[in-house]
Amino acid sequence: MHQTALHDWHAAHGGRMVDFAGWEMPIQYTSIIEEHQAVRQAAGLFDIAHMGRLKFTGPDACALLDRLLTNDVTQLEAGQVRYSLVCNASGGILDDVLVYRFDDCYRLVVNASNREKIVEWISAHTGDADAVMSDETVGSCMMALQGPEALGQLQPLTEIGLSAMKYFSVAESSVCGVPAIVSRTGYTGEDGFEVTVEGSAGLTVWESLIDAGGDIGLRPCGLGARDTLRLEAAMPLYGHELDESTDPLTAGLAFGVKLSAGDFIGKAALLEVQKTPPDRRRIGLTLEGRRIAREGASIFDGERPAGTVTSGTFSPTLNRPIAMGYVTADKAAPGTALEIGQRGKRLQAEIVPLPFYARSRR
Amino acid sequence: MDPSELKYARTHEWVRPDGDIATVGISDFAVKELTDLVYIDLPAVGTKVEQGETLGEVESVKAVSDLYAPVAGEVIEVNESLPDDLQLLSDDPFGQGWMVKLRLADGQSLDHLMDYAAYQKHCAEA
Numbered sequence: 036m037h038q039t040a041l042h043d044w045h046a047a048h049g050g051r052m053v054d055f056a057g058w059e060m061p062i063q064y065t066s067i068i069e070e071h072q073a074v075r076q077a078a079g080l081f082d083i084a085h086m087g088r089l090k091f092t093g094p095d096a097c098a099l100l101d102r103l104l105t106n107d108v109t110q111l112e113a114g115q116v117r118y119s120l121v122c123n124a125s126g127g128i129l130d131d132v133l134v135y136r137f138d139d140c141y142r143l144v145v146n147a148s149n150r151e152k153i154v155e156w157i158s159a160h161t162g163d164a165d166a167v168m169s170d171e172t173v174g175s176c177m178m179a180l181q182g183p184e185a186l187g188q189l190q191p192l193t194e195i196g197l198s199a200m201k202y203f204s205v206a207e208s209s210v211c212g213v214p215a216i217v218s219r220t221g222y223t224g225e226d227g228f229e230v231t232v233e234g235s236a237g238l239t240v241w242e243s244l245i246d247a248g249g250d251i252g253l254r255p256c257g258l259g260a261r262d263t264l265r266l267e268a269a270m271p272l273y274g275h276e277l278d279e280s281t282d283p284l285t286a287g288l289a290f291g292v293k294l295s296a297g298d299f300i301g302k303a304a305l306l307e308v309q310k311t312p313p314d315r316r317r318i319g320l321t322l323e324g325r326r327i328a329r330e331g332a333s334i335f336d337g338e339r340p341a342g343t344v345t346s347g348t349f350s351p352t353l354n355r356p357i358a359m360g361y362v363t364a365d366k367a368a369p370g371t372a373l374e375i376g377q378r379g380k381r382l383q384a385e386i387v388p389l390p391f392y393a394r395s396r397r
Numbered sequence: 398m399d400p401s402e403l404k405y406a407r408t409h410e411w412v413r414p415d416g417d418i419a420t421v422g423i424s425d426f427a428v429k430e431l432t433d434l435v436y437i438d439l440p441a442v443g444t445k446v447e448q449g450e451t452l453g454e455v456e457s458v459k460a461v462s463d464l465y466a467p468v469a470g471e472v473i474e475v476n477e478s479l480p481d482d483l484q485l486l487s488d489d490p491f492g493q494g495w496m497v498k499l500r501l502a503d504g505q506s507l508d509h510l511m512d513y514a515a516y517q518k519h520c521a522e523a
Contacts, residue, residue, distance in 0.1 A: 067433045067458045259459065325436040327456060349435045349458050356435075378454070378461065 039084035040237035056148035058085035063257040070260035077252035078182035087150030093166035107296035111136040122301030127279035176237025181227030224268025269390035285313040316367040322356040405516035406467035433458040470499035
């Protein structure tokens with residue numbers, strides 16, 4: 036089992052450690068709901084060093100990534116970040132990723148659960164391209180500082196002018212005096228930053244943020260809160276909303292697919308998908324009562340099966356259960372009343388527009 | 398309620414016997430393990446349960462867990478205020494967070510339950 040550079044800190048500070056994609060990670064320190072609220076109201080700090088970090092150099096790095104990713108890599112300028120999918124030839128999603136362009140290289144951040152698969156996929160498709168991929172995951176440390184106070188908490192530790200950074204931009208500079216990659220990105224629906232440093236410097240940066248943030252309510256947050264936060268923000272999670280039998284258009288991720296740009300693996304299949312409306316759609320549900328609809332639960336329209344829940348939780352912000360799932364296209368309109376089978380009972384649910392939560396932008 | 402005077406099941410329910418009536422709840426250890434409770438389902442008064450049978454469910458953000466009857470008997474009272482105020486479970490699991498009162502089935506003994514010291518050891522090994 037892999038451990039991040041922050042493993043011992045988590046264990047010493049009440050982190051409940053669980054196996055996540057082969058990494059020993061904290062699911063929570065005190066309470067998922069309290070950690071969730073800290074991110075919505077102040078700031079939360081997440082160890083995300085389990086995420087896969089791949090670096091691409093060489094003259095063909097751009098062309099290689101452009102052929103592997105559904106988004107248009109050729110249009111990326113240094114300092115920009117894009118969301119993209121990696122698809123197989125039939126348009127099925129192999130992973131969802133962020134691609135970062137730097138002056139002299141590109142980087143991908145991939146899901147921990149898919150890292151080995153994606154490394155193999157890329158290696159198998161590199162061919163004679165003059166590009167080198169290096170897996171930087173194990174030697175580096177990545178953390179996410181998220182919430183309305185994130186900028187104010189990170190700014191004293193770095194020379195980067197954070198308020199001038201656009202959302203989905205990236206800069207190379209230093210944090211706490213050590214070389215760092217800082218991007219204005221996240222997986223919580225809040226403003227925030229993700230910071231990558233050498234593994235040996237991870238603890239210094241982490242503790243600096245924790246020590247300075249206590250007064251404003253900054254808390255360390257585990258994967259439990261990361262999941263409830265991304266679900267409120269309606270961000271898909273690989274293995275739940277996304278898998279190899281789902282294409283990006285059905286998943287509602289057309290913004291990460293550029294069918295008008297150059298060729299990429301899966302493009303021909305996605306052009307076919309585009310011709311006929313998908314027979315199912317990714318939707319959001321709110322539930323009556325307080326019971327949570329769990330992944331895998333069946334969704335019913337009366338007695339007729341209408342779909343499946345892919346993620347469900349209790350939304351601390353809405354103070355009620357929420358879920359995402361796929362339903363047949365004829366039952367996907369907001370306001371549609373449906374039922375969810377859960378442990379032998381029927382839960383009453385209604386389709387609502389996504390996201391469940393959107394921060395107010397100043 | 399003094400937790401050291403209660404009896405415990407391996408599945409983390411506590412029992413407070415009083416004649417042929419047993420008050421049942423779940424331990425502070427169980428509440429802390431579950432955390433972020435959102436829902437509890439308790440049986441109706443009059444329900445008869447065998448020892449080890451499902452008595453209800455408690456749901457947290459993470460998962461659903463069954464509650465098991467630590468003894469056989471008939472439900473004669475349920476804590477009606479609990480479903481609307483799960484904070485009682487976190488604040489006072491051995492007192493105001495009680496769940497049900499059972500009239501013990503004929504011949505039901507409590508010998509299979511652990512005392513507090515044995516239960517603490519059980520939790521430490523969990």
